[in-house]
Amino acid sequence: MTTKRALISVSDKTGVADFARKLTELGIEIISTGGTKVMLEQEGISTIGIEEVTDFPEMMDGRVKTLHPKIHGGLLGRRDLPDHMAAMTEHNIQPIDIVCVNLYPFKETILKPDVSVAEAIENIDIGGPSMLRSAAKNHQFVTVVVDPKDYSTVLEELQSQRETTFETRQKLAAKVFRHTAAYDALIGTYLTDLVGESEPETLTFTYELKQPLRYGENSHQQAAFYQDALPVPFSIASAKQLHGKELSYNNIKDGDAAIRIAREFDQPAVVAVKHMNPCGIGIGEDIFSAYNNAYAADPVSIFGGIIVLNREVDQATAEKMHELFLEIIIAPGFSDEAFAILSKKKNLRLMTLDFTHKDEAHDDEKVTVLGGLLIQNQDVVKEDPEEWKVVTKRQPTAQEMTAMAFAWKAVKHVKSNAIVLANDHQTVGIGAGQMNRVGSVQIAIEQAGEKVSDAVLASDAYFPMGDSVEYAAKHGIKAIVQPGGSIRDQESIDMADKYGIAMVFTDVRHFRH
Secondary structure: OOOOEEEEEOOOOOOHHHHHHHHHHOOOEEEEOHHHHHHHHHOOOOOEEHHHHHOOOOEOOOOEOOOOHHHHHHHHOOOOOHHHHHHHHHOOOOOOOEEEEOOOOHHHHHOOOOOOHHHHHHOOOOHHHHHHHHHHHOOOOOEEEOOHHHHHHHHHHHHHHOOOOHHHHHHHHHHHHHHHHHHHHHHHHHHHHHHOOOOOOOOOOOEEEEEEOOOOOOOOOOOEEEEEOOOOOOOHHHOEEEEOOOOOHHHHHHHHHHHHHHOOOOOOEEEEEEOOEEEEEEEOOOHHHHHHHHHHHOOOOOOOOEEEEOOOEOHHHHHHHHOOOOOEEEEOOEOHHHHHHHOOOOOOEEEEOOHHHOOOOOOOEEEEEOOEEEEEOOOOOOOOHHHOEEOOOOOOOHHHHHHHHHHHHHHOOOOOOOEEEEOOOEEEEEEOOOOOHHHHHHHHHHHHHHHHHHOEEEEOOOOOOOHHHHHHHHOOOOEEEEOOOOOOHHHHHHHHHHHOOEEEEOOOOOOOO
16 A cells, blocks of 8 residues: 555644655645645745645635545545545545544644633544544555654655555544544633532543653553643642652552642741651741751651642751651742752752742542542631631630641641641641541541640541540640531530640531541
8 A cells, every 4th residue: 555645734833844854755646735835835845735635725814724525535545445545536536555644633722711602612623633534544555643752653664665654544533533532621611610510410531641650659550641631830749859769659649639738828928748648738927937846746657758848948947857757748849058058969850830820720630440430629618717716615826826726727737537736836746547436536636646735636527426525635645726616516515624735626527438
């Protein structure tokens, strides 16, 4: 099967002139249209205009030019079926052997600030996807190229054997259908959001490969990292790695967890995470004091942890962090001195993230289950401690209220059942992921040690009975913040009153599974 004719019409013109020139050197005719035709002819490459093939003029500002039987017949006609070839001969349709097409830049258009709906709609490609799909369907005979990275492969095979292999055509066809599916998914999502449809009858998402991973959660699991086709600025996927080893699957998940916690705070804050749970959170007047508070929260568990700071890392903070083995440090930036200190450890991953985007609209959370997908809004509800309800006889002090507000921000990011003990500047005890709430209380209090006397307690969900309150009271807790909502709330309230504890209800639960 000798290749004789190629159709080239691209928005991304990277490398296309060289590709077309080498095709013509092989004796292959080039059909082209619009800006691609103009560019190729400026490069001295002879082309045949689409209207010369179709005997029909381009119209409606280019909306109608390739949607024609002489184009799609040339793409879809099967060379192994006599009746197809007879129909092509009868209607003067010549086979098209190569299609090189990429699409109007819809993604780039909708990413522009303040883009109008009209501009977005005008950048929905119709003819391009149609040609790609026709060529890809008939890949037994037609070579279809949507990615400039594939030009060299196609040329090498044509130069060596005058045709591409079926294996290559099949791979290129699969890439085309992935490409057009992703393109349509972006359009569908844009229009669905535009009309405010919250529960569409079907959901289609598109992600782009960011990096292959060495392995997944465990060494026997394969894994890869994909980024949303419309990048989320404040995300682990958008963080820039400056130094260190390649990220692992677990690094990415832990980094994501740490970033979510760090966005809770406006004042200088440092978050340390291990296995998706915070092991220390500290705030302070500056990033150095915030780091010291986070470190002191749990100086054992921070070893091998992921650290996120919401201010530039300075020399003093870098020197302190350099004393530890850490996996990742993420911050808005690093001073020259700080980077010089931290980069001495060749494996330590240093990453930057733009924190100015932390309060922007958040995309939905998606969780796969066997045979399905769960989707929900992120837990970013805005809460005002002044609206919390004191349900006990004793009122909390101003310092206790400050500490409870801090602890409440922390506990929503701990795996349920979750308990956090904290003062007004650091966590001091964290009980995570226990099957009963009193078990999490016991772990948090044991971890806090002597610091429990100055700590408040936060619970991500209500106490089902008074045992947790009593255990906390007997170990020195003087103030508790929890959602309330149990049919046995009064039992917990009475227990708090018995021990002189101030208890506050928020009316908002923060389960995290």
